Amino acid sequence: xxxxxxxxxxxxxxxxxxxxxxxxxxxxxxxxxxxxxxxxxxxxxxxxxxxxxxxxxxxxxxxxxxxxxxxxxxxxxxxxxxxxxxxxxxxxxxxxxxxxxxxxxxxxxxxxxxxxxxxxxxxxxxxxxxxxxxxxxxxxxxxxxxxxxxxxxxxxxxxxxxxxxxxxxxxxxxxxxxxxxxxxxxxxxxxxxxxxxxxxxxxxxxxxxxxxxxxxxxxxxxxxxxxxxxxxxxxxxxxxxxxxxxxxxxxxxxxxxxxxxxxxxxxxxxxxxxxxxxxxxxxxxxxxxxxxxxxxxxxxxxxxxxxxxxxxxxxxxxxxxxxxxxxxxxxxxxxxxxxxxxxxxxxxxxxxxxxxxxxxxxxxxxxxxxxxxxxxxxxxxxxxxxxxxxxxxxxxxxxxxxxxxxxxxxxxxxxxxxxxxxxxxxxxxxxxxxxxxxxxxxxxxxxxx
Numbered sequence: 001x002x003x004x005x006x007x008x009x010x011x012x013x014x015x016x017x018x019x020x021x022x023x024x025x026x027x028x029x030x031x032x033x034x035x036x037x038x039x040x041x042x043x044x045x046x047x048x049x050x051x052x053x054x055x056x057x058x059x060x061x062x063x064x065x066x067x068x069x070x071x072x073x074x075x076x077x078x079x080x081x082x083x084x085x086x087x088x089x090x091x092x093x094x095x096x097x098x099x100x101x102x103x104x105x106x107x108x109x110x111x112x113x114x115x116x117x118x119x120x121x122x123x124x125x126x127x128x129x130x131x132x133x134x135x136x137x138x139x140x141x142x143x144x145x146x147x148x149x150x151x152x153x154x155x156x157x158x159x160x161x162x163x164x165x166x167x168x169x170x171x172x173x174x175x176x177x178x179x180x181x182x183x184x185x186x187x188x189x190x191x192x193x194x195x196x197x198x199x200x201x202x203x204x205x206x207x208x209x210x211x212x213x214x215x216x217x218x219x220x221x222x223x224x225x226x227x228x229x230x231x232x233x234x235x236x237x238x239x240x241x242x243x244x245x246x247x248x249x250x251x252x253x254x255x256x257x258x259x260x261x262x263x264x265x266x267x268x269x270x271x272x273x274x275x276x277x278x279x280x281x282x283x284x285x286x287x288x289x290x291x292x293x294x295x296x297x298x299x300x301x302x303x304x305x306x307x308x309x310x311x312x313x314x315x316x317x318x319x320x321x322x323x324x325x326x327x328x329x330x331x332x333x334x335x336x337x338x339x340x341x342x343x344x345x346x347x348x349x350x351x352x353x354x355x356x357x358x359x360x361x362x363x364x365x366x367x368x369x370x371x372x373x374x375x376x377x378x379x380x381x382x383x384x385x386x387x388x389x390x391x392x393x394x395x396x397x398x399x400x401x402x403x404x405x406x407x408x409x410x411x412x413x414x415x416x417x418x419x420x421x422x423x424x425x426x427x428x429x430x431x432x433x434x435x436x437x438x439x440x441x442x443x444x445x446x447x448x449x
Contacts, residue, residue, distance in 0.1 A: 017047035017092070020057065020114040020130045028138040030148070032104045037068075039114030039130060040096035048126060049092040052118035053429045054375060057099055060111040060132070065378050068112070069099045073429075078376075092118070109135055117375060117397060125433060127398055240386050241316040245334035247372065248309040248327030248359045250392040250443055251290040256308035257391045263314045268356025269306040270363060272346050272415055276300055280416040280438060287411045288390065288445050300351065303415045305369075308391075309357040320384060321377035324401040324444070325394035325432045327359035333372035340430030341370045344415060344439050345423040366423060373430040390447045394432035400444035407447050414440040 023036045037057055041047065056070035056078075069085040070078040079085045079099070087097035095116070101108060113132040120126050242263045249257065256265035274281050279301040281294050295302040309329055319334050326337070333339050344367040346352050354363050362368040373396050377383070382404040385391075392411075393401060400408045417424050417438050424436040433442040 016128065016130055017042055017045045017049070018095075018114060018116055018128060018130050020112060020133055022112070022133055022135050026136050026138045027104050027109065029104070029106075035101045035104050035108055035135070036098060037100075037112060037135075038096065038098045039116075041093045043093070047092050048120045049095075049116070049118045049128070050121050052089050052092055052095045052116050054117045055087060055089065055095060055097045055114065056116075057097055057112060057114050058378075060113075064381055065113070067376070069097060070376070071097055106137075109137055111135075119429070125396070125398055125429075240388070242310070242314060242386055243316045243319040243334065244314055245319070246310050246313055246330035247334060248307045248329050248357075250327075250394070251306040251308045252390045252392055252445065253288045253290050254390045255290075256389075257386060258388050263310060263316065264312055265308050266311055266357040267306065267308060268354070268358045269304050270358060270367060270369075271295075271351075271353045271355075272303045272305070272344065272367065273348055273351040274301045274303050275347050275416040275419060280414065282414045284411045284413070287413070289411075289413065293413070301416070302351070303413075307357070307359060309359070311357055319374075321374070322381070322383045322401045323375045323377060323379040323397045323399075325371045325373035325396050325430075328370035328372045329359055331360060336376065337372035337374045338430040339370060339372060341368050341427045342431050342434060342439065342441070343368045343423065343425045343427075345418040347418050371431050373432070385446075387446075387448045390445065392443045392445055395442040395444050396432055398433065403446050405449050407449060409445050411443050411445050412440055413443075414438055 018039060019042050020037060020039045023038070024033070027035060039055060039057055054070065054072045057068045058065040059068050060066075067078060068080055069083065069087075070076075071085070071087040071089060072078075074089040077085065082103070083099050083101050085097065085099050087095075089095055097114065111132050111134050114130040116128045118126060242257060251267060256267060258265075276299045279296075281301055281303050283289060283293055287293075290306040293304050293306075295304065307327060309327075311329065313330075319336055321336065328339055341361065346365070346367055352363070352367070360370040371394060373394070375397050379397060379399045379401045382402040384404050385406075387403070387405045393403075395401075395410065400410055402408065415438060422437045424439055426434070426436070434440060
């Protein structure tokens, strides 16, 4: 049998098929207008995308890429407050994402990039990140500073003179009234004089503050250089409770995870009857799967998938954003995940068996196993999960999600599925990185540092 293996690599290219641009290229706060970022296809460069499942624009904040706007599957939008977004996931050449702020503020200054995830011509996941761009403040020249000082000084002087003229007129009127009724108007004059003195003092303070601010602006300088950034280390104390929900993880040889809470883990397995005779069932060298995985009785070959399941609703924290998959349990995914399945065409059902607690699925002629996947965060940004024992997450999007205070290695297994009219298939894009006909699934194995 011809074995289909997916070998996916990320290759840095000098050219890019998608580009991020800013209009305007810098922000002038003296004459502000709307700011627009647009990520779109560059017609000058070919693309390996056949379809795009997700497009997003991120901003670098304290060394971490944070979401600005995202479009998934052409109907799932995420946009930060204060911005509006337009976009489409049509053909790759028509795919675009546009974010607009009608009011510009200093927090919009910074570094931005666009990231796309989709499929190539052989249905492999591919990722493209555009070159980052910097939205900076339009430099203020000495002439501009002088003009600002002159304009604001003139405005204060005009206001002061208008107030003085108005007050002089009022004082003249008061003096005339005093002549008619000197005693009754004297108290009013004293009150008005007090208000006048207070407002003159306030105007003087404003003028002094303006001069100090302008002087600081003229003398200020920036020691920054383009492209500088800092990276915050992940928290040293990792949460000791597994996240909320009902779900499952692939079982490692070390056993199911543990935490300091009351999360209850149960185990189960699915035994697949795979191709008889010459059989290609395989696991990656040095893998850490719970045993046994492979079994042979006569000419019959079996492959065991073993799981650690949380059947009762746990009360832990929410699952962190990132790029990874888990198994679905209880009919729905925890918040933030999307559901999908992989169907495995076993070599007949007479010798397929199940035992214990299993992920949502169908375990009959064809094995259907459901997964919960998310790609709403950067896999390079560490997430926090209990680190007392080893565990597996499923890989999605080419690279393994980093976990704080854990080392990670990539592992895989291959199930030799039916040769006759093979019906292996995916429901949608929400499944671990995998290949069909035969089924090969990619996992990430984590061990405490």
